Amino acid sequence: MKVAFWLIPTEQAFYQSLINDLAQRYDAPIFQPHVTLYSGNFERTKILEFLRTPIDLVLAVDRITHSDQFTKTLFIQLVSNPQLEQLSESTQKYFGSPYSLDPHLSLIYAHLNEAEKRSLSEKIRLRDRVIRFDRLSAIEVPTHPQTRDDVESWREITL
Template sequence: MSYEMEKCTEGEIGSYAVSAIPSKDANMRLKKLMKGLRSKFGGPKFDPHLTIVGPLSLTREDALLKFKEACQGLKAYPAQAKAVSAGNSFWQTVYVLLEPTPQVVQISDHFDAHFGNDRSTPYMPHISLLYAHLTEEEKQEAVEEVKELDDTINTMSFTIDGLELDKLTLGDETLKSWVKVAEYKLDTLY
């Protein structure tokens, strides 16, 4: 596990989220696709990730402790793309929807339990490809662009082999305030 230091005061409350990170090959493929979308539709640059839990208000110390405890004994697990879709918010402009397989859902449930998160809506596993303010027509155009850039992305199978704890500032659409606090490499598949 590695840690990055961000400027914060001991006991200061911040917003923290845990994400699953796709394997290197999937990551490269997704980054290429995301770059193509940004070149046409704009939006901030960010790394491919599957949000597992958060953002939650915690101290850095509490977030790190919960993250370390939750990571113990976890293994890499498979994920399967299901469709490319557009959402109704900046944070879900265009994304790859994943199959809610038992492994994918159990990891989210596991972190919810460790972080004391009472999820108010069903978990929708997805990897965002683009964050932007687009009209409905532009979103559909972006979904079509995904198909042109990578016509099999909606059937991609890959491995989740890393977890990451991030500190973020809610509402920061530039993502410049996002800081990776810790990462955990997952070994061997379940």
């Protein structure tokens, strides 16, 4: 099954509020705030074992930016650090396949024009210049999410 492992922020309520506000304003899907650590096709037993990995990670905020990619419409770009790199490497070893890590926390998935994305990236204010992550989550996802239906089909895999 295609699974994404997400790092979940400690201050989840703050980021969830940003996501919810933008989703309501632009009629976009609501999703859980996260940073994708790894994704691929895995056996359920390995997924459940990996979810037991303890997480305590702090990442610095680089900037709020945007792209043409649906799953990176508007996002907080984070700065990788040795702790994240080591977690990423150990994850790749555990699952036996490479993954290109790009630490970011998306704020909206929508098809917005360039001017709107730029305006939003300039207006959003964060509480801190760092984000702490304290939990890992596994989400069953479609291969290339491009629509609201794809995002709304995501399902968390629980222990």
